[in-house]
Amino acid sequence: MGTASLFGFTQNYELLLWIAIALASALLIARTTTHKIFLHGIFSGIGMGLSNAMVQIAFFSLYVQHNPHAASELEHFTDTFSPQWFLLITSPFVGGIYGSLVGALSVAASKFHHPK
Secondary structure, eight states: OOOHHHTTTTTTTTHHHHHHHHHHHHHHHHHHHHHHHHHHHHHHHHHHHHHHHHHHTTTHHHHHHHHHHHHHHGGGTTTTSSSHHHHHHHHEEEEHHHHHHHHHHHHHHTTTTOOO
């Protein structure tokens, strides 16, 4: 997602893509994990949030060039933080929320898909 967002491919479909990734991750976790399924989902969500933010921070000029809406939203935080710091600081929290969704979906999927 981070790489696709750099070039503006996710602008209109980002929410749908994140939902698809959450569902695929939940199925993978449910099929391969037998214990602490929810915790695996939380850690995977935090990892996805951090990795997405790292890609956007590392290539920030490219990201804002192809995502003008996101660039204008990030400008609101330039008084307090630089946009890159804002992305870095918020990514674990956003990832944790996303991870909770992945964890809940993983627990639900584990009721139907058991590890082989």
